[in-house]
Amino acid sequence: MSMSRLFAIAGAGHVVRRWVVISLLTFAMPAGAATLHYAATTGAPQPLTLYGVLDPPQVEPLLDAFHRQHPDVALTYYNLDSMTLHQRVLAERESPRADVVLSPAMPWQYQLANEGLSSPVTSATTANWPRWARWRHELFGFTFEPIVMVYRRDLASRLAPPKSHAELLSLLEAHGHELDGRVVTYDPRRSGAGYTYAIEDARISARYWDLVEALGRSHAALETTTSAMLKGLSDGRYWIGYNLIGSYAQAYVETHPELAMVVPRDYALVLQRLALVSRNAPHPATARRFLDFLLSRSTQHLLAKQTTLGAVHPGIEGPGTAASLRERLGDAIRPVEIGPGLLATLDTLKRQTLLEQWQQAFDSDSPLPADDTDVVPSSTAITPRFPAVSAPSSEEPSAP
């Protein structure tokens, strides 16, 4: 109840905008933020500013390659968490600082484009970009990151590790006591990413709610970031992680042999990082060059080989590409559709409805004490100031 009260306050759109201004004052530079700068090495420097939600280990190969191909561009990359990025773009809507905005928070990114804060880019590269991975010529999905499960290898000796959502559900139903407190997933109430996956899961199957109930019964742990989940798994606190971002999980699992990653066979949500060029971008020509670079065959090849982000380009095959994932899983691949359905995700009432339903399902067995303490101050105490409208938090990859 307290939750919904708070959401009700944050409900109306104009309130959201006012909050954006406050956020700039209070969250001037989040802790996880980093700035990378590449100075131009030849000719007259062409400035270019990027906002992104990609930490240096993932983004550096990309930017290095861009710098090699375009040494005349003086590139500045701001690594922000996705909520800060969204608020900043909204705050700078009249005179944007960023030329290109890259974010995995698909609904939020879509909302920006729908509002007309993006500008169309038409070139041979963008024209050939697959339709399912773009919206108009303004929003381009340039990565292909499945939402995965991760489990500890030693689990396999006792229980059959789940290979699909259905198996996870039956596992929880069969061995609920053994797995009590050993399963971890996103807290959709506190994480935008978790909320996005919950809503997509719920759209795909009504049995999702059985899964949430089962998770609630086994007192699943709730985290707000993939890296926290991975760390808990690695530490042995959790045995199974559900709905982790594949790109981070893959990188982490590669260096942690005790963990194994599973792309669910029945269906796998796929997240795409969306790139857009700002309307009234200060350096539109350079921004277009960057976008052309980002979607080019060679860059996509690089994404497939040197990062875990996954390539979308239809001409590239092999590990780490959309094509290979599709080949392996076929129709089970469910990329989050880049379309106005995403706007529904952001609807405040919708969010409240879903979260209440989720809460109900999760708490169906053991009512939370928080439900009894129907006092607003206490709920603000457990929820930080922003989660009501928060975008997914920045996802830190594992430490190298």
Add this chain to the structure above:
Amino acid sequence: MTLPGRWHLSHLSLYRRLMIWLLCPLAVLVAIMLLQAWFASREAADRAFDRLLDAASLSIAEQVRWQQNRLWMDLPPSALEMLATDASERVFYALYDAHGDFVTGNRSLPSLPASDSGQMSYGTVTSDGMAVRLGVLRSRLEGWDRSDRFEVRVAQTLEGREALANRLFLSSLINIVIIAVLAVAVVLLSARFALEPLTRLRRAIRQRNPRTLAPLELPLPRELAELRRALNELLARMRRVRANQERFIGDASHQLRTPLAGLSARAELALRQTDPADWHAALTTMHDTVTKTARLAGQLLSLTRLNNPEATPARAPLSLSALAQRVVRESYTRYHRRGVDLGVELPVDEVTVSATDWQLEEALNNLIENAANYGATQVTVRVDMAPPRLSVEDDGPGIPESQRLLVLRPFHRGEETGSGTGLGLAIVDSIARAHDIHLSLRDARPDHPARPGLCVELGFLDDSNWHTATLGTASARDEAECPEPDTEPAEDAQSTSAGATRRGGNDGQET
């Protein structure tokens, strides 16, 4: 030719006229069709896409309920997805409560005045600098406890409907252009086809031997057949004119050759004599012949002059009584010597007509001379008042009814008697034609079948209806240059009845 003259309608070719009258309305028609197609395609696209707004807002409205003491809605993503077509429109939605307060949505959208038909109203508005099509659905909660009103407002950008409208318009455009091209082709072809007989006629006329006057023989449509008939009539008239001219020349040559041959023979005979008395006699005879021939030549000359359509001598008011008196006075003695009684009958008042003095005098002289030559013993010149009329009566043998038209011809050879040139009545006829005088010949004394005599009347038209009379006799004047036809008496009779009635009564003219 001046510029306005060139553009004057009557100078415009038939083909151009047809083109203008067919293609201009066609162009206007095509323009109207295009305009109509433009608006129709816009409307059709709007209708099609408004259905989407309709469906989306209904689907949203179904989810609106009362929950937690407020309007509540579980937004179905499919409702928004159906608003985005292939054109990936931007989509906006908002829910407003009964007081017009924003409940939820991704943009504040304006309301629209309620429409007459149905719950939905549509409008194209500008929201945040973006042109969008807005649909507003007015609805109310359906439940046991509450029935609050609310408004679902959905909007989409216009790319999709514009694309559809353009596609629809393009297909109409192609159709209209095809129709227009076909229509133009048909118009061009049919105009060419319709005007083809004209070209044939022109070619037929151009290819004719310039000396031939044979009638045109070629199949033509009705409208042109009339033209062909008119042309053929003109040709026929020209044929008659030429025939008359040729005969006139032939007659004139013959008339001149006979006295000249006589002169030559008389001179030759005289040259064989040695007696000057014979020479004298021959010279006397020759002198007579030369005088007569000179008179003949003079008459030929005056006939030619009278028949010249180019020369129209000025007319002046003229007193018929004075004229008749003068002519009779001047020639009385001469005819008296030949045993002819010449008299004049005049009305009390002056009779004035508009005429050329010397021509009327000549006509009168010719008539008197003619009567005297053909055996009349009594010749009366009469002037009448109303209508003005000049007539010459005699008591000669007269002219049979059937001969009266023919005697008006020059050199008509009825009977080779008398001593005239054969030109007298022809000259009178020409003068009558030149003056639009009604010439008629009739028996002077119908009660004397043996010697009915001849009365030649010159009936003047009243001055008051001069102009209409002139017009009325136009067809008769066409033949003015031709003293008398002989090839087609039937047609001539027609024109005679229309213009002048020329009848003559004589047993022939002198040689």
